[in-house]
Amino acid sequence: MEHVQELQGLTRQLQRDLRVMERPSTDDPTDLAHYFAGLREVLPAHARCLALSEATAALPQSGVPSQLLEQADLALEAADRMQEKLVTSLGHVIRQQLGLLGWPPPLVASAPGPALGPPTSQEPQWQGLEAANEQVVSNVQQAMSTLVVVQRAVQCTSFLLETDAAEGGGSPPADAPPLWAVEQLAQPLAERLRLHFGPGRPMDQPDRPELLLSLVARLTHDVAPSLAPLQGAIAAPLADLPQHWYFVPVEFARAMRGVVQTMLKEQLLPQLVIAGNAHAWLHLAECLHAFEKEMAPLRGIPRHTAEPLDDALELWASGSCLETLCTQEAWRQGWWMAERGEALRQLEIIVDAPDAWQPAADVWDAPDDGLMASHMPEEKEAWREEFWPPICADTVLLLVVDLARRAAWMGSEHLRSSYAAAVPKAILAEFRGRLERLLKTAQDFRALASESWAPRVAGYACAAHHMQHSLREATGALLLLDLPGERSDGAPTASVLTQEADAFGSFQDRTARKLARAVATRFSDASSAYTRRKGLDAFGATFNDGREVHTSPSLDPGIRGLEADLVRLSTVLDAVLFRQLWRFVAVGIQHSLFNEVATEAHFSQQGSQQFATDVAAVIGVFQPWTPRPAAHFRELSDAVILLTMPQDQAHSFAASLGAAAEAHQGDAQGIAHDGIDELLSSTGITRLTVPRAMAVLAKRLW
CATH class of the missing domain: 1.20.58 (Methane Monooxygenase Hydroxylase; Chain G, domain 1)
Structure with a gap:
């Protein structure tokens, strides 16, 4: 009861204080000074309000008078409104002061034609922070620093996890909370992007997502470095964390990626679901893959890193735009079914090609050509080589590897496991099914070991052996698929790689036995x-x-x-x-x-x-x-x-x-x-x- 009453009183006091401080004048330095002075008094009360809110929210639902519970709910709602007003007020000051410096900058054109710029020519032009008005920059930094303090108080649990990771000397958590203060920098740009790419706008073209993505990537690349002087704004409230964990240009790139994800969720993805165009899903996935690779250096990931296959996988994948495609069932199915359909189409072409069953060793030009290539002498004899796969098997494996690389941008193991079962596993199963059907055709002719059929059947067996070994001893991108699966009843299953390796191994053994039986039968006859x-x-x-x-x-x-x-x-x-x-x-x-x-x-x-x-x-x-x-x-x-x-x-x-x-x-x-x-x-x-x-x-x- 005491907590509820104190929370009610404190909330009313904060609301009165914020009402007095709300929207200070941008032209009156005294007004801003009073605003920041008032904030210094409000912050301790805000922290106490959060503690009381947590204690009030923990009230048991049974054994407590209903009237007290109603009062507690009303007090919590009032505290939430107060907190929202505080955050909104700080965000307004940040954007207002940056506006005096010409923020947001004009959008850079992504294609030939008129540049996408500010609505009127009277607005000041963004020239960076180095030569900007020092007092205005100081105001921006002070507002950002205060907003970080507020965020740490609100999201104390998330930041405590980060502090624990820092004490352990580890890397920042993959789900480290984005800074609200930096998101305020991206908000004006998001509004301007919606003016051009929003529903019904001239650039609203669902079949050409590259227009938006390339524009955001170029804009982020051009603008992010100029925001480095704002690092001091977040340094003090984040002093207990390693400095490299939060860097303003990197956080800005993260926020701009969030802008793209919001536009995907609100506009583009629902449009693709309605259109039902598989090609559009594939094109979007390709564009998002290129966008993520382009944004990776801006997010502090070295450009020379080819694939996210090391211990920092989640830092690459967590919150990626490709992961956004999987946040709703309709979007996930639209994308995965398109990937599977296209991969099955390519599989048909690969297996039916005129040279599909020629030994891949005939076209291995160098030791590292082909996934399983090894140094071979000029005179090659199949029975002396560890592997003798046909061209189609080598190509199908490369196709599966390419599909596996998509999983690199999915931070959730459960999501990657589901993707592996829905797409790569389907391709592997279809290829194995083709081998089974081809073997059945050869068996129907009752001449497995004949001069005409033996090379074909041997090719089927060699293909299965190649696939079995490559999946069993997976390396590189294939390791992204080496995750345990789950049955419908929740029981764990072997990974897709293990399941398919076993299946290909079984086919290999059966084919070798059938060939041997055919040879022995020919001898007996x-x-x-x-x-x-x-x-x-x-x-x-x-x-x-x-x-x-x-x-x-x-x-x-x-x-x-x-x-x-x-x-x-x-x-x-x-x-x-x-x-x-x-x-x-x-x-x-x-x-x-x-x-x-x-x-x-x-x-x-x-x-x-x-x-x-x-x-x-x-x-x-x-x-x-x-x-x-x-x-x-x-x-x-x-x-x-x-x-x-x-x-x-x-x-x-x-x-x-x-x-x-x-x-x-x-x-x-x-x-x-x-x-x-x-x-x-x-x-x-x-x-x-x-x-x-x-x-x-x-x-x-x-």
Whole structure:
């Protein structure tokens, strides 16, 4: 009750004082002197009024008489009106005194034609502050300094956060409050801009936002440095903060950017929503991007900084004009849908280009050309290179990087995450969808590994591998998209980069497996005579004419075809994919020969030698790609050892295996127990289990 009564009395007293001080005469120095003297008495009362307002606003809503709550609300409203009157009065003095110096300056023309100047020629012309009337400049500084004191009292919480950051030696907070005193400098310019660019005015052209933006950028560039002498006005009330945190020319540039944002919100963006023109949204985004880069040096950010990718990201992005486009759902959707539509159109052009699936390495002219370019020798072999992406994959990645750069001007991580899901993710998903559809077409022809289809399918796999690695090991602008997402129920999800990297990696693996399966199938088809009953019966034949053992004629077509397929694919698959492919092929061929020949045919001594020769020929096909190809055919190698083992040793070994099997009933998997490992390894068997080894030995006829 005491707080409410004191607040009511103090508010009435301040209102009387301000009424007496209101709008001092600009021509009477005595009047201004009395005004500033009155302010010195008003400020302590204003600070006490703010403290009482805070205490009154904290009154509980329950357990307090309703009449007291009504009185508290009325007192708070009166305090707000008093505060608004104080700020308005100070702003009037600042603008009034600056007007004596010719402020605001004439607007600079942004295009050929008559300059946009002051309404009448009788107004004084702005010549800067260096040669201006010292008393007038002093009046401006005194009013600005007082307004900063008032603002610090009103926004004490925000400035306390800044003070804490200063004590910690950190950078200024990204949401540091703009100075009202400097905003008063921008207000007359905003009014003059509205005279020319406002609704229905001659320069009201929503399809040409560059007219306004270039004009504001040039005007700020020309005028901001001349305001440096006003730095003394804010130095004293901000003495507890690092001097570089608030610099009048930089704050003026910030205020002018705020003028542009206000005009965007009030006029331009609603017009674009009504028009529904995607091209206009894209053009506006391009113009705003250029405007932000042009204004960056004026806001204290070095011009040579290419992209805001360091720890100061929020200082670049917070409050940017591009971020303004995202403050309302209709504006955000208008812009993002336009970006996505244009990016999808470019994606179609990229993927459908005549050279889209040519290796990007063919056009890499220098080590740093292309996002993933690396130094390559003149003679390039795909299977020796870490990456072998087609041109379209390299170009699509550059397209996504360009989209990611837009996110650099969004200070909110939530906003960047939403943008990443709405635009870049859609492009990546569509490109992956194109790869899926192209692979499906190739599968429909049932000829993935053929001469005509293999290079295309390999290109799809290499594109996916390139994308998967680039997203997984993101650098540069792509890191702006590496933010956790959010499901509709609020649960966190992996970032867009992680999700898409996983999806491209899955496609890459599936494509490599399908190619490998196709190669193994072609081998099986070409050597089908080898695995048929007639071919199997040949292993039981005996002959004693001392003939030299050669590869079985029925296996030759399969070996020649396998070699040709691997050579062909080695020229179109990168090192990772080709290694993955030939290993899958080796697994498939080994499975086929072991299950269809080694455990199905009956082998004479000569037949065993023939099978060993055939297996060696198959293994030899992989020799160019690995120094130890036999290591990938261990089951076949074990089978050859068992089939070519001397007769006495084979009988003894079979008896030992049989005894071991009986001793370990139920060990169907052949898990090592009590020396079985040693028994198998003593003969060089490294992969086969006891049951499978016995199955091979059972096929010996000698």
